Amino acid sequence: MRLLGDPVRRAAYELVVSRKRAVSRGEVADALGVSRTLAAFHLDRLAEAELLIVSQGRLGGRTGPGAGRPAKLYRQARPDLDLLIPPRRYDLAATLLADAVASVGAEAEVQRLARELGRRLAREEVASDPATGGAASTDPLLRILRNLGYAPRIAAGEIRLSNCPFHAIADQNAPVVCGMNHACLEGLVEGCGAELILSMDPGPGDCCVVLHLPARLPEF
Numbered sequence: 001m002r003l004l005g006d007p008v009r010r011a012a013y014e015l016v017v018s019r020k021r022a023v024s025r026g027e028v029a030d031a032l033g034v035s036r037t038l039a040a041f042h043l044d045r046l047a048e049a050e051l052l053i054v055s056q057g058r059l060g061g062r063t064g065p066g067a068g069r070p071a072k073l074y075r076q077a078r079p080d081l082d083l084l085i086p087p088r089r090y091d092l093a094a095t096l097l098a099d100a101v102a103s104v105g106a107e108a109e110v111q112r113l114a115r116e117l118g119r120r121l122a123r124e125e126v127a128s129d130p131a132t133g134g135a136a137s138t139d140p141l142l143r144i145l146r147n148l149g150y151a152p153r154i155a156a157g158e159i160r161l162s163n164c165p166f167h168a169i170a171d172q173n174a175p176v177v178c179g180m181n182h183a184c185l186e187g188l189v190e191g192c193g194a195e196l197i198l199s200m201d202p203g204p205g206d207c208c209v210v211l212h213l214p215a216r217l218p219e220f
Helices: 007-019 025-032 036-048 079-084 090-104 107-127 138-147 174-192
Strands: 052-057 071-076 152-155 158-161 197-200 209-212
Touching: 007 025, 007 036, 007 071, 025 036, 025 071, 025 138, 036 052, 036 071, 090 107, 090 174, 107 138, 107 174, 138 152, 138 158, 138 174, 174 197, 174 209
Parallel strands: none
Antiparallel strands: 052 071, 152 158, 158 209, 197 209
C-alpha cells in the first residue's frame, strides 16, 4: 500500500496497532522521536484513508476542572490490513531464537551481549550530542529510549516505559526476553552515566523495567 510507503507513517501506524488502544499524538511523537506536528500530520493522513479511527478523550482518565482540553486520540480501524501488506514475520524468527537460547541455557551470554549493546548505543549517543560535549546526562538516555520505541514518561521520581519493543516475543519466552531487555537497559544507563536504579515492576501495558531517579525531573 503506497500510503504506508513513508517510513515514519508506517512506524506510526504500526505503533498504534501494537498498543491495541487509542493513543495520542504526543505518545506517538515520543515513541518515534519526531515532533508532534509531524506525528499529527501522518496520523491524520492515516485517518483520512480510514486506516485509523479518531476520537476525543482526556489522557490518564482525568476529569473535572483542571483536566485540560480533550486530546485527539487514534486507534486502528481495519484489523484486516495485514492481508494487504507483504508479511514480515520477524517475530517468528525472534521467537525461534529465544527458544533456542532457553533450550541450551545461554541466557547469561545473551544478557552479556545485550548489556554491551546498550553501552555501545549509549556511548555513541552521548558522543554525538553537541549539547553535552560527551558528558554524561539523562537527556541522551531519554532520546535513545524514545528512538527504540520504549515511549518513556517521567512521573513521581521514576521513568516508566509505556511500551515494550519486544512485546511480540516476550509473551512466548518472558525469562529470556525480559532478561535481555533488562540487561540492555542496564547498559544504556551505564553508558549514559545516568544515576538510575532499575527494578522489575511490570504495569498494565508497560515494559517490565522501571528506572528510578535519584532526584525528581520535570514531568512530561
